[in-house]
């Protein structure tokens with residue numbers, strides 16, 4: 001691997017996805033701010049993690065990049081070795097080409113696979129629909145190549161998906177998403193439904209495929225321990241906004257935003273002697289139709305000050321490549337470290 | 347009536363085997379499972395999807411459907427105020443009331459499943475209290491409001507008249523805990539009670555449950571596939587694989603010094619936040635289909651220590667490796683083949 005800095009594959013500039021919530025008789029209808037002014041650079045060939053609680057807007061952000069959610073404001077720029085496009089401005093032909101470059105790996109492989117198609121047909125479908133291959137031979141060759149990379153053999157290709165276990169089905173969905181040879185994939189909770197015994201296998205497969213095929217992966221997950229293991233960059237999302245982003249190692253060693261610290265702290269430790277030690281976050285994520293003013297995390301932040309309730313924290317770089325939106329990041333950092341304090345009782 | 351001796355378990359499950367009649371033939375879901383739960387003890391039941399955790403839990407309350415076949419030697423005994431209730435011998439629905447929402451309560455993974463959509467939270471809580479206690483309607487409502495307050499639902503006197511769908515996921519889970527605990531059961535069965543929740547909300551719910559267990563002194567059968575949750579909640583743990591118990595012991599024993607190859611593999615496959623550079627080692631192979639159940643030790647198709655001719659031919663029985671710590675595996679020192 002080269003040591004030169006990676007160019008940016010996808011960049012988001014002030015991206016918002018807002019939904020109008022029904023109609024009201026008086027005044028303007030409330031707006032759901034699912035994604036709210038996100039700016040983010042996803043480096044080429046990175047395994048880029050996006051984490052946050054349910055409803056924080058992760059799926060919506062991923063879908064917006066794939067042009068599957070309506071962009072209300074901002075800009076999405078996609079660049080690879082061949083093209084540079086403004087995703088929001090693509091015309092029909094441009095969109096067709098874009099769909100071969102950027103793909104989604106489905107969250108739930110059970111729901112995503114049609115029971116009446118053989119595995120071969122499932123993997124071949126996107127190639128045929130997008131008219132990527134010219135002949136049946138070419139299609140078959142592509143299917144066999146990607147299937148082999150996903151450790152599916154010829155025997156598997158003839159069968160129907162119901163005959164497969166969860167891990168195998170997930171490999172089928174990955175093969176399907178990669179058949180068109182995309183450069184950028186969004187993997188939305190791709191291992192959430194899997195048992196831990198096979199989850200590791202799929203994560204290792206994604207890592208290998210990234211190397212072999214030069215992919216950039218936007219990996220959406222609510223499981224921080226998984227993200228810590230596979231991603232080289234992580235963005236933490238809260239209520240439609242990114243509150244912290246940075247290289248995973250640095251972010252895990254020293255979170256700079258209280259929400260990142262709280263998310264870590266909430267992971268149940270495998271050490272029974274850690275009981276009751278974790279720092280807990282009170283309350284639940286507010287509705288995206290009613291985003292709190294000032295710092296959007298202030299209603300749950302254990303370190304909230306008056307200033308947080310009115311003033312939106314600036315987005316700033318607090319360590320190399322590590323950005324955060326918190327007024328008091330510097331002072332709070334020592335209190336957010338995950339390094340376990342020595343047990344006074346021990 | 348003499349009080350039960352302290353050594354008497356609250357619940358004793360012996361040689362439990364459960365099969366289902368299906369179009370594709372008889373499916374074995376639980377195979378010769380035995381465990382005890384002491385009063386006030388939290389027993390964790392951990393295992394991957396399809397290992398038989400829910401089917402075992404439902405057997406304790408006789409909630410498995412009509413196509414269920416319990417093997418004749420299976421015994422589930424609940425000791426309650428000096429009586430020994432033979433759960434699988436209960437015939438009439440009336441008799442089963444004692445294990446359904448009275449002495450035993452259950453909370454489910456999907457809270458919507460345990461609330462009737464057409465009734466308010468309050469109507470359901472009151473109904474259950476009238477059924478299982480001698481409270482008046484008025485007392486029941488007051489108690490229900492009190493329970494909702496105890497689980498951290500703000501403004502419970504107003505929220506009690508709302509429907510489950512008007513609650514957020516975390517609140518529904520709390521309401522379900524309030525309902526399950528309102529009859530003060532001796533045994534609470536919690537089937538993946540936090541799996542659908544975010545880690546932050548899960549942490550709150552686990553704290554809440556820990557507090558209530560300590561206060562009420564009830565026992566819990568805590569089912570999950572998350573060993574971290576087990577480490578934080580359980581006193582003892584039973585690790586299940588394909589309907590059998592692979593290993594049981596105190597949580598510290600099993601997590602720190604696992605002896606069964608499956609438990610060890612499972613722990614290795616887990617991403618550890620404290621050591622993100624450690625490689626992830628999957629358990630080899632795939633989980634066999636229930637229609638294709640391995641012979642001998644059910645784990646032999648994936649086991650790195652499998653002994654050909656032994657593990658695929660005979661079923662290993664539970665072997666004591668330390669006081670209270672047992673595993674079923676031929677590779678353990680001193681286990682006869």
Ligand SMILES: Nc1ncnc2c1ncn2[C@@H]1O[C@H](COP(=O)(O)OP(=O)(O)OP(=O)(O)O)[C@@H](O)[C@H]1O
Pocket residue numbers: 019032033034052053054055056057058059060061222288
């Ligand atoms: N089409 C839509 N119309 C209205 N609101 C929507 C729509 N899609 C998403 N939302 C809302 O936007 C918010 C963000 O949803 P999103 O699915 O992106 O969250 P998420 O982070 O992926 O959550 P999860 O972890 O549960 O998958 C939620 O409050 C959701 O209800």
Ligand SMILES: Nc1ncnc2c1ncn2[C@@H]1O[C@H](COP(=O)(O)OP(=O)(O)OP(=O)(O)O)[C@@H](O)[C@H]1O
Pocket residue numbers: 366367368373374375393394395396397398399400401402411413571636
């Ligand atoms: N009513 C039924 N008829 C036929 N098979 C059943 C029935 N209920 C459960 N099974 C089978 O019994 C086995 C054990 O199922 P069970 O639901 O107990 O697993 P589990 O350990 O709770 O898994 P999960 O983690 O997915 O909840 C599975 O193979 C399942 O398909």
Ligand code: SF4
Pocket residue numbers: 257258259295296297298299301302303304305308313325326327328329
């Ligand atoms: S700005 Fe204030 S409320 Fe927001 S995270 Fe920082 S300390 Fe907490």
Ligand code: SF4
Pocket residue numbers: 606607608643644645646647649650651652653657662674675676677678
């Ligand atoms: S009995 Fe044999 S196959 Fe089963 S766990 Fe032990 S060594 Fe592995």
Ligand SMILES: [Mg+2]
Pocket residue numbers: 058059060
């Ligand atoms: Mg999502």
Ligand SMILES: [Mg+2]
Pocket residue numbers: 399400401
């Ligand atoms: Mg289950």
